[in-house]
Amino acid sequence: xxxxxxxxxxxxRLHGEQAAxxxxxxxxxxxxxxxxxxEGLMALFFATVPPWLSRLTALRNVLVRPFGLKTxxxxxxxxxxxxxxxxxxxxxxxxxxxxxEAVLGDxxxxxxxxxxxxxxxxxxxxxxxxxxxxxxxxxxxRLGRIYLALVLPIHRLAVPAVTRRMAMLIDRxx
Numbered sequence: 001x002x003x004x005x006x007x008x009x010x011x012x013r014l015h016g017e018q019a020a021x022x023x024x025x026x027x028x029x030x031x032x033x034x035x036x037x038x039e040g041l042m043a044l045f046f047a048t049v050p051p052w053l054s055r056l057t058a059l060r061n062v063l064v065r066p067f068g069l070k071t072x073x074x075x076x077x078x079x080x081x082x083x084x085x086x087x088x089x090x091x092x093x094x095x096x097x098x099x100x101e102a103v104l105g106d107x108x109x110x111x112x113x114x115x116x117x118x119x120x121x122x123x124x125x126x127x128x129x130x131x132x133x134x135x136x137x138x139x140x141x142r143l144g145r146i147y148l149a150l151v152l153p154i155h156r157l158a159v160p161a162v163t164r165r166m167a168m169l170i171d172r173x174x
Contacts, residue, residue, distance in 0.1 A: 004025060004026070004027055004156075004160070005028070006024050006025055006026070007026060008026050008116070008134045008136070009026060009028070009116075009118055009120060009130075009134065011101075011118060011120045012101060012132065012134055013096055013101060013116060014103065014116045014134055014136055017114065017136060018136055020136075020138060021112075021114070021136035021138045022138055022139065023136070023137040023138075023139075023148060024135065024136050024137075025134065025155075025156075025159075026132050026133070026135070027132065027133045027134075027159050028130050028131065028133075028163075029130065029131050029163055029164065029167040030128045030131075031128075031129050031130060031167050031170045031171055032129070032171045033129060033170060033171070033173065034100070034119055034120065034121025034129030035121070036100065036119050036170060036173075037099065037100060038097040038098060038100060038101055038102040038117075039081040039082065039097060039102075040081075041101075041102050041118075041119055041166070042081070042083050042094070042097070042102045042117070043079065043080055044166045044169055044170070045102070045117055046079045047169075048162050048165035048166050048169065049162060050158075050161055050162070050165070083097060085097060089104075092105065092106065092115070093105065093106045095114070100118065100119040100120070101117065101118045102116070102117045103115070103116050103117075104117075109140065109141075109143075110141060110143040110144035111137055111138060111139040111140055111144035111148060112137070112138045112140070113135065113136065113137045114135070114136040114137075115133065116132065116133070116134040116135075117131075117166075118131070118132045118133075118134065120132065131163060131166055131167050131170060133162065133163045133166075135159065
């Protein structure tokens with residue numbers, strides 16, 4: 001099971017931004033290799049989204065459309081590199097690709113969110129490589145706080161599931 005913490009890894013671009021966000025979490029798992037780049041992490045992320053999460057995302061899009069919230073550009077399907085900063089993939093906009101970290105997120109009228117996928121070859125402690133999926137959320141209003149409260153239980157199931165699946169694939173690669 002991924003370790004859940006409210007500490008964003010020091011190696012993450014999000015570490016310096018976390019004070020501006022009211023919600024934060026990070027799920028971290030050790031992995032055998034730390035040599036995958038940011039584009040590889042992106043490809044793994046979208047290849048490991050469980051079908052139940054894709055269905056819930058489609059339902060979410062139908063439910064939030066009347067409130068004027070962003071609904072993305074389609075389902076989260078496996079997508080292959082190359083990726084470009086600014087590219088929209090489902091609910092996410094690719095904000096940064098840097099070394100072994102990809103940052104996704106978006107700004108909307110109800111909240112801003114950021115997700116970091118980081119493969120830290122030092123594991124943050126000089127030891128075993130680690131895969132971290134970190135999230136920052138800043139609600140702007142009552143709708144944002146309600147939305148966050150509704151999606152957090154799903155988030156806390158989905159992110160560890162995707163992180164575990166990503167780690168399994170990283171460990172299986174030669």
